[in-house]
Amino acid sequence: MSLSLPLKDSAGESTLFRSRVLVAGLGIALLTLALCVRLVYLQFVSHEHYQNLSHNNRVNILPLAPTRGLIFDRNGVVLAQNAPAYSLEVVPEAVADMDSLLKELREIVAVSELDERRFRKALRRKKAFQGVPLRFLLNEWEVASFAVNRHRFPGVDIQARLSRDYPLGTLAAHLVGYVGRINEADVAKLDAVAYRGTRHIGKVGIERSYEGLLHGDPGYQQVESNAAGRTLQVLERTPPRPGNDLYLHLDAPLQALAEQALAGLRGAVVAIDPNSGGILALVSAPSYDPNLFVNGIEASRYRALRDSPARPLFNRALDGQYPPGSTLKPFVALAALESRLEQAGKKIFCPGWYQLSEEGRKYRDWKKRGHGHVSMTDALAQSCDVYFYDIARALGIQRMHDFLVRFGFGEKTGIDLRGEAAGLMPSPRWKRKARGKPWYPGETLIAGIGQGFVLTTPVQLALATAALANLGERVVPRVVARTHHLGGDEETIIPAVRHSPIVMQRKKNWQRVINGMVQVVHGRRGTARSSGFGARYRFAGKTGTAQVFGLRQEEEYKEKEVAKHLRDHGLFIAFAPAKKPRIAIAVVVENGGSGSHSAAPIARRLLDQYLGQGVGQKKVAGVEMGAG
């Protein structure tokens, strides 16, 4: 190529070039203008907007989860606490050779295949400077031996986090409940702000019902962080406010004794302080270990608990509904007295059966040969069914219903725990509505001895007993006695809640029924006389035996011949001392047979212990009494 050719029209070409450069210059000017407009828009017009965005980029607000409140019994025995749980964490960016590190670590701390697999999976997700947990729940020996060898493992460290811990394990598990990891269903209900940073929430029991008090208020820290999320410095810190500590009415040794007494059985015990309504013991047997649920329970273990025929997860004390059987009789007797029935004042002959009409069905007494002539006191002491058939007939179902409802039968007690069942106190109206059938007179007789449709929960029974013991003063059952805040500096006593009292026309009526109940345990022919024997205090009680399945007219109930799960439930209600009562109690032993044999002895042991007459009470309870 030669440069001689352009000679042909250099001037023309030059002019052409010049014009093209001019056009290009115009383009340059336009582009320049466009970019300048853009820069002015970004840096002048929208400056404030982007400045805010930049600030938000830089400053992160990190939540600080509050420490959950502790739960104590009335004497300061710890029921739920926050224990440090140690985990081994590895910061990947500080580790040169992960394989050899794991190999060396294994010499000190056990790392299972599962742990390693989980760790390697997490390793890919997390950022290089974030600790990735390798092992959870190190024991003290492992913590100590790693601490000694820590210098050998840069980038590996032990992290202590607070984890909910129930030091007494199965004790009062149904009452205290447990916390678990927040799941999606929880998230929908939660206050998202208060729970930022919180991992656990109360799922059952007090942990759930008192979640609001236990949780506390979160704190915040403003941190400057880079794009990768690494915290560079803390700019401002608002510390969290820890949750309230709860002190329960619960008497841990009493609870322990009750659980011990129910060991191997299915059933429930509820003990109430009749003056305050405080729950002294609330047992549902069998129990379970709430610690299993805190950090996620293994599926197989959960299935085993859920599918067990003994239903350990079911809270029988609150949610179990049982026919009260003869434990209802004192209340029916009171109804008869209050209604001034003529039967209440005289003796009735019990031949061992009862008929509504000459040719009608025979309603049996539990004692085949009958009790003979019985007064009300005798009828209560010996639990004569015929006497109460007659009273029930005379009262009629509506009057009986209206009276018993005043003791709380058939409605929730209002205890400060969720998940309470209401029980059932039937009435003709209820039957028409629920079953679409009219009320039959025979059903009134059955209801009079606490069978048939009548259902009560152990809490209801205990509460009604407390009302009886209080001569009509009705309290609402309470689990939590007082709350402590700010490390115990602020104490709030939760006051007892009372319903309007049950007023009898004649105060003497109370005493007559209580006398009958005293005769149950202290009388010569009382059904629970063996449980009253040798007591250094007088107490009142009533046995109950609730049929699980009905017998046909000709059949006879023989305990040995009936399959275990169809055997009668044994019940017992009591309060002590009979004068100035300090404790009211209800015991249910599922399929335990008669109440006098299964339930009453348990109640006696508890009364003995609570009233300070037990032998070696502290040891038997297996609970250390030291506070904290």
Added chain:
Amino acid sequence: MSLEGNEGLLIHGGPTRLQGPVQQRNLAERLHIDPPLLLGLLLLSAIGLMVLHSASGQNSQLLIRQGIRLLIAFGVMLVVAQISPRQWCRWTPWLYGLSVVLLLAVLAGGVMGKGAQRWLDLGPIRFQPSELLKLTVPMMLAAYLAERRLPPPTSRVFIAGGFIVIPAALIAMQPDLGTALLVAASGVFVLFLAGMNWRLITVLACCAAVLAPVSWFLLHDYQRQRIISFLNPEQDPLGAGYHIIQSKIAIGSGGLYGKGWLNGTQSHLEFLPERSTDFIFAVLSEEFGLFGAFVMFAIYLLITARGLQLALESQEPYGRLLGGALVLTFFVYVVVNIGMVTGVLPVVGVPLPLVSYGGTSMVSLMAAFGILMSAHTHRRLLSEGRRR
């Protein structure tokens, strides 16, 4: 070649310049350097180093490496300027052929880098042959078109178009769409400056507009993603749109006067990606504000203006066309980079000339300025020689 019959053009360069005798020629003239242009480039490099110091998190090693690259690049410019445009014109077909062969070599067995085959590993040196094409394509076009009288007839325009399309297609296959488009642009600028007629320009522009939607289906996924995230960055704020959003935040938060040197939070807290390379303009804007951005842009404009002036003053069509096209390409780099960083153009991976950290592009860029100076100063020497 003889310049005897070209009196008019010589005067056009400005009579005052032609007065000095040869022995009084200053150093710049002897070195074939244009002092104003050199000054602009040095100023730009200095500002670039300053911004890089901040963008790199005061990484002195990085700064030293960039300094060495700048020295090499200015050295290359100096060497290139010594060679007369005539010589360059003679070498052009060979250089063009060589660069296309290297491009093929890359496709055959290049090194993968960031998902694309762009690098050629020649022992100690790793370089991108596509950078070479940024020079050789306009050189080839200028040489080809300058051979005959201008403006070129349509047939020659199409042949010239072939010189553009072949390497551009090869680069696009790497795939590096951004560079392919810029290489093509540098060739098109030659055609434009050579006087390609307006009707043809209009027809081709219309064809391109029609073909653009079709080409969508030929794009790689990541390329489509870039365009999508450019059109709607907020759609994927932590993914592909992240670059653009963070960059806009950096620039916008800078305001009128900026947050001050070394005080850019966006860049120092690592929110801004690629902050020492493609997105360095955002660092500048964050720390020096609108004021700083304008100053920087003004320097680019001055360099461009001076470059175009040099091209206008160049004697031979080859040097004139080539120089003009290279200056326009340079300006397009600036616009594309700033447009990308401010979010008005898609992210195409074009460095900010002389400021972004990186080697190959800087060397080819300074070589281009070398050619421009050569085209300008050699003309003057010839004319002065004639006058003497």
